[in-house]
Amino acid sequence: MGDEYNYGQTGISIYSVMMAILFFSAALTAAIILRRRKAGGKKCLYTLLIWITILGVARLLIPLDLSQAVVVESERIYPWIRNWFLFSIRGVPVWKLTLMIWAAGSAVYFSFEVRNLWREYQDVGKCTAAEHEQVLRVLKKLQLKKAVVTVSEKVEVPKVIGIGKAHIYLPELSVSDEEMELIIKHEYQHYIGKDFLIKLLYMVLSALLWWNPIMHIFRKDLEYLLELRCDGNVTKDMEQKEKISYVEMILKVMRQTKEREKSYAEKAGNLFRRDAFIRQRFEILLGEEEREKRRMIPFVFVAVIFLLSYFVIIQPRYPNPPEEDLLYEVPVSNENAYILRKSNNVMEFWIDGQKWFDLTEKDLKSEPYSTLPIVDEGE
Numbered sequence: 001m002g003d004e005y006n007y008g009q010t011g012i013s014i015y016s017v018m019m020a021i022l023f024f025s026a027a028l029t030a031a032i033i034l035r036r037r038k039a040g041g042k043k044c045l046y047t048l049l050i051w052i053t054i055l056g057v058a059r060l061l062i063p064l065d066l067s068q069a070v071v072v073e074s075e076r077i078y079p080w081i082r083n084w085f086l087f088s089i090r091g092v093p094v095w096k097l098t099l100m101i102w103a104a105g106s107a108v109y110f111s112f113e114v115r116n117l118w119r120e121y122q123d124v125g126k127c128t129a130a131e132h133e134q135v136l137r138v139l140k141k142l143q144l145k146k147a148v149v150t151v152s153e154k155v156e157v158p159k160v161i162g163i164g165k166a167h168i169y170l171p172e173l174s175v176s177d178e179e180m181e182l183i184i185k186h187e188y189q190h191y192i193g194k195d196f197l198i199k200l201l202y203m204v205l206s207a208l209l210w211w212n213p214i215m216h217i218f219r220k221d222l223e224y225l226l227e228l229r230c231d232g233n234v235t236k237d238m239e240q241k242e243k244i245s246y247v248e249m250i251l252k253v254m255r256q257t258k259e260r261e262k263s264y265a266e267k268a269g270n271l272f273r274r275d276a277f278i279r280q281r282f283e284i285l286l287g288e289e290e291r292e293k294r295r296m297i298p299f300v301f302v303a304v305i306f307l308l309s310y311f312v313i314i315q316p317r318y319p320n321p322p323e324e325d326l327l328y329e330v331p332v333s334n335e336n337a338y339i340l341r342k343s344n345n346v347m348e349f350w351i352d353g354q355k356w357f358d359l360t361e362k363d364l365k366s367e368p369y370s371t372l373p374i375v376d377e378g379e
Contacts (some may be wrong), residue, residue, distance in 0.1 A: 027056025
C-alpha cells in the first residue's frame, strides 16, 4: 500500500527506519553484555564499547536503504505487524493511535528529563564559591583554559557541568596537591570530551525511543563508558607507579564522599556504588595493553557488521496479497467498477462483476470510490 521497497533506489522507508532501530538496539545490547563480562578488564575494552556505541547511534540517525540492498521477505511477523497497524478501532487506524501515544510518551519523558536537569542546575547554583588555596595553586600549575572550580559542602561528589566553559564542582576533600591535580584533570576530561552534550543527545534519543527497554538499561553503561574514557585520557602517558597513585586517589575520594554520595546516588545514580564497575575500572587502569594486531580485530569486525547492515532490508511478503493492494494493479473506471448499496445500507465495492470488499462512509469520499456510480441492490 505504497510502502513497498523500491528496488534499485536509495532512500528512506518505514522498513529502513525499523532496521535502524533494530541495529541500534542490537549494538547497545552488545555493549552492555561486553562491558559486564568478567573478561572486561582488557585495556582496549572501553574504546571498543565506545566504537560500538558511536556506530549504533550513526546507524539510527542515518536509516538509509541502499540500492544494492538484499530484501529479506518476512511472511509472518512483518505482515502481522503491518495488518495490525492498518486495523481500525472505532474508525481510527491503529498506526495513528500508536503515533499519538508515541508522541505523548516522548513529550512526557522529555519534560521530566528537562525538569531533572533544571533542578540539578538549581542545586549547583546554590553552591557559593569561596577562595580555596589548594585549588588555586593547582589551577595555576595546570593552566587549564575555560575551567572554573567551585568547592562547596553542598556538593556530594566531583562533577562538571557546562558546554562553553567547564564548571567543576568539588566537595571538601582532604587530599594532596598531586591528588587534587588528578581530580581536576579527570573532571576536565569530561568537558574536553563534550560528555555533557553526549548525555543531552542520549536524553533526546531516550525520549524518542522511550518504549525501548534497551535505552534505559544502557543509560548507566553510558555513564560508565564516559568515566572509563576520562580515566584512559588522564593516564595514557603514565607509568605503572603513577597509575597506582591515580587508583589510590579514586579510592580516597570514594571513602571521603561515602556518606554524601549516598544521597546523591538516590537522586542521580552516581558511579561509586557499583562495586563491579569499580573493579573493572581498576583492572582496565592497571591492565596491560594487548598486541596492536590482535587489538584491531574486534574493531574491524564491528565496522564490517555496521556496513553490512545497510545491505539488508526486511519486508513483509504476502503469499496472497491483500485485496486493497491488488486494487493498485487493476484499472478502475466507471466501465468496470461500481458501488453496490445493500438494503441494510452496507456499501460494497465491485470490479468486473466480483465483490472485493465493503466500504465505509470515509472511503466514499476518497478516490477512486468517489468517482464511481452507486447502484442500489435489486436494480
